[in-house]
Amino acid sequence: MSEPSGCPGWGMGYRLGVDLGTTFTAAAMRNGGPPSMLGLGNRALQIPSVLYLREDGQFLVGEAAERRGATDPSRVVREFKRRIGDPIPLMVAGTPFSAQALSARLLASVVATATERRGAAPDEIVLTYPANWGAYKRDLVGQVISLADVGPTVTCPEPQAAAIQYAAQAHLQPGDRVAVYDLGGGTFDVCVLEKTGTGFTILGNREGIEQLGGVDFDEAVFQHVVGALGPALEQLDLDSPEGRAALTRLRRDCVEAKEALSVDVDTTIPVTLPGRSTSVRLTRAELETLIAPALEQTVEATGRALRTAGTTAEQLTAIVLVGGSSRIPLVSHLLQSRFATPTALDTHPKHDIAMGAVQFSDVAEATTAPLAAVASTNGIAAGTAPGVLPKPTRQPLSAQAKRRIAVLAGGLALLAIGTVVGVQLLTGDPSGAAATSGGQPPPTTSAPASSTGTSAPATAPPALKVLPVAPVPLSASELVIPLKTPEGERLYLADATDPDKRTKLSNGPGTDSGPALSPDRRSMIYMHATAPGKGIPWVSGTDGSGARPLFQKLPTQCADGITRPAWNAKDPTQLVLACFAGKTTGLYLVDTDGKVLRTLFTAGGEGVGVSDPAVSPDGRRVAFQAQRIPGFGIFVVGTDGKGKPVQVTSGADADPVWSPTAPGVVAYRHAITASSWAIVLVNADRAAVPCAGLARPNEPGGGKQCQVTDGSTLDQDPTWSPAGDQIAFKRNVDAGTGIYLTAASGKGDPGPIWSSSPGSQNAPAWTTR
Structure with missing residues (x-):
């Protein structure tokens, strides 16, 4: 748990910086050159900090957990970072877990992803933590690292990581001071840092509010909508799949509405309930009314941080805004009104901490305030609610209905109700390994005495090892192809770089065709037919596991x-x-x-x-x-x-698929003649497509298309590589059917990946269709 100034083994591999956030987790890598983000998800570089407990005891992580949890919220757990140190375990599908054990599973998954992408484990990991956590909670971070068993790991305060990243872009000089205002999904941190010759020194006390962040603002919007709907939700069957799905969609739409109001002045939140569809309008002014009291507390905390650092607002170079919730326009307005100091919002606040963390060991210096003192100087008394958000006043629901809606709609882990005595929280710490919100250990609680007069051992579930996420996402070179075999059409996992590397994924009976990969490339949907024309969608892992009707x-x-x-x-x-x-x-x-x-x-x-x-x-x-x-x-x-x-096109065109990297570009099959088809690119926004191949007019009008195969054969069913630079497609030639690969620019001739008979019978799948 040290914070060294050097990095052992730096020249031999790479370092991994991990920001294990309340709502999102991000990671960055560095191997001697500039740091870069590690892509953890398909929809974004970061992933949701969400776990889903499968029936076999293994956890899905991130996007996969979100997807599976939409229909079974009792198996989903989120926001567990807020519960680190809580003596009451989180119940997930009836099984108790400590927040440390859950955080360890998330950390292990991030490191496993990095290891898979780089082909080797990192030489060193830098894990960030909230700046206002005291020594006790920092010890619990040590438990997280131990449970994850990920190798050499050091820790870094989140604001300090953010300052390091800001300095790398703003070219600060020694003596320059910045205040880092970090408003993330679940916590708020602020501190003042001074640039030195080799790094940063934290001045004064690190301030913060542990239970305040974007999830609280999401909840405020959700309760605003609940208040507007009134009795309509009382009649909703919360135990039905339809009811759970409706509330899951509603909560997701509330989050999107909050984010939309960072760039717009009003928005409409759709509400689709069984048998009823309506909407609720929300303006930026209404949102600001809901969250202003809590944001005022963050401004007060910023003032305290400046006072304890002996720094005036005029001495600051900037107030650096970090964390997704710092994008809310009211944040910058309140800070500038109070301190008259420029605010600096970096390109992507969700990435800054990870990018700074991976550079931390090079520039870390001692802070001027001892960590043990932080817990008592954060300005918020232990157990005090950090910010009271206004409650809806229109036709409120019953308390029971509100509780059930909150649990089911959010997919939150259910808390253990009642007295929990002497439970070992899957951390190897029989004392319970917990803390109050102020960062201090809880009172010791003993189990009832046995007849011998000694304390009875606590009854506890066995400690669980950190299990790998299954199924593993496909690598960038792997794709799924349907092949015609003597027993019927079957799905195979194949590698674009190794034609001989194929693994059968489906075994029948029947035929399997038309695979479509999920955004995280861990699952696929395909058409399964036991008779011609009788296909229905099935779903399975991309390793063939868990196949079932969708x-x-x-x-x-x-x-x-x-x-x-x-x-x-x-x-x-x-x-x-x-x-x-x-x-x-x-x-x-x-x-x-x-x-x-x-x-x-x-x-x-x-x-x-x-x-x-x-x-x-x-x-x-x-x-x-x-x-x-x-x-x-x-x-x-x-x-x-x-x-x-x-x-957007005309003629006997088919098989469209969007580029994962070029906005608006669609690859499709275009009929040159009745017996020849080519793979062609078109821009759905009528713009020209950059082309090193054959540029051709777009008959419905607009920018020119790009023909990337010559049209001398029957080319169809294109699918893009994850990087968007290549296209795999099915080609019918005299010798049979095969899968070919071409550059998406149209430059060069396509080459076969698999061309021997039997060939591909249907569309290959490389990325999301």
């Missing part, structure tokens, strides 16, 4: 057929289906229970059809193949269900 019951809109599904990369709990029922064909946004959330487009008539949907990376649009609606080609429609589809 829906217990297909939507009625899909009664007569369904084509390859598409994940919503922005929200992995949602899918887009192209379905047929009677004379009606349409696109539908559904959840993973099969409930239709929104109709995106419907049409009817002879020869009318839609198929092959693909959701854009931002989750706002769907590209699909269309026949006679009224034209042919690739069309795009919004996932909000508003507006008509827009035609």
Whole structure:
């Protein structure tokens, strides 16, 4: 738990900086050059600090946990960083865990991801912690590190890491002082730092409010909506899958509304309940009224930090804003009004701490205030509520309904109710390893005495090892391909860099085709058919584990057929289906229970059809193949269900898939002649596509397209590499069918990955479709 000034083994490998946040976790790497972020998730570099306890006792982490927890919140646990030191365990699916044990699982998963990406474990890890944690809670951080068993680890105060990153960009001079205002998802920290010749020194006391952050603001918005809805929620069956899913969506929409108000002055929160759809309007002024009292407390804490540091506002170079919640415009307004000092908001506040942490050991210096003194100088008495947010006044729900809504909608871990005596909290510490909010150990509690007069040993579950997340996400070179075999079509895991490396994922009976990978590349949906034309969606891990039908019951809109599904990369709990029922064909946004959330487009008539949907990376649009609606080609429609589809290509075009890195760019199959197809790129916003291949006009108008294969064969079913620089596709040639690889720029000739018979029968999957 030391904070050294050097880094052992630096030249032999790399260092990993980890910001284990309340709501999000981020990591950065450095191997001698400039630091860089480590991509932990698919939708963003950081991942949600969320765990999901599977029935086999293993944990899913981050995006996968969010997705699985949407339908089973009793197995989800989040915000456990706030509970570090709490003597009452968190109950997850009936099993008690300490916050330290859960944090260890999250840390171990981050290190495992880094090890997988780099091919070796880090030489050293720098783990950050809130600056106002006292010596006792810092000891609990040591328990987290020990339980995770991740190798040599040092610790670093979060504001100090942020200052290091800020200094790397702002070119501070020795003697310059900054105040770091860190308002994250669950905690608030502030301290004053002075630049020295080799690093930073913390001046005065580190101030903070442990129980204040973005999750409290999310809850304020949620309760505002609950108050607006009134009795409508009382009638909701919270025990039904529909009720739980509705509240999960509502809470997610409340979070998005809060974030939207950082750039807009008003927003509308959709409310979709079983049998009722409505909306609640929220303005920035209303949000600021809800959260202003709590933010005023952070300003007061900033003033205390300046006073104990012997620093005036005029002596500050800037107040550096760190943490996702520091983006709220009212934060900067209040600070500038009080201190008349410039505020500096870096490009991505969620990344700054991890980026600074990975540089910490090079520049760390002793602080001027002893850590043991911090707990008593944070300005907030132990157990005192940090900020009282206004409660809704319109038609309040009953206390019982509020409690059930809070638990089910948020997927929060249920607390153990009643007296918990002598429970060993999975940390190896029979004393309970807990602390009050002030960072001091709790009173000792003994178990009842036995008949021999000695204390009976505590009854405790066995200590659990940190288990790896399963299934493991695919590497950047791995993709899933359907291959025709003597016993039928089967899914295989293959490697683009090694044609001989293939692993069968499905064993039948029946045929499996049309795989679509989840955003985190840990799961896939595919069409499973036991008879021709009888395919239904199945879901499994990308290692083939846990295969099962996706829906217990297909939507009625899909009664007569369904084509390859598409994940919503922005929200992995949602899918887009192209379905047929009677004379009606349409696109539908559904959840993973099969409930239709929104109709995106419907049409009817002879020869009318839609198929092959693909959701854009931002989750706002769907590209699909269309026949006679009224034209042919690739069309795009919004996932909000508003507006008509827009035609972006014409002709017998199909198989659209969005680039994961180039905004608006879609790869698709274009018919050159009846017997030859090419892979072509088009921009859905009618802009030109950069092209080193054959530039061609876009017939519906707009920027030119880019043809990346020559059209001399039958090329179809493109899929992008995770980096967006390559496209794999199915090619039909005289010798059979194979998977080929081409540069997304159109430069160079495609090369075969697998071309021997039997070949690919259907679309390969490399990234989210």
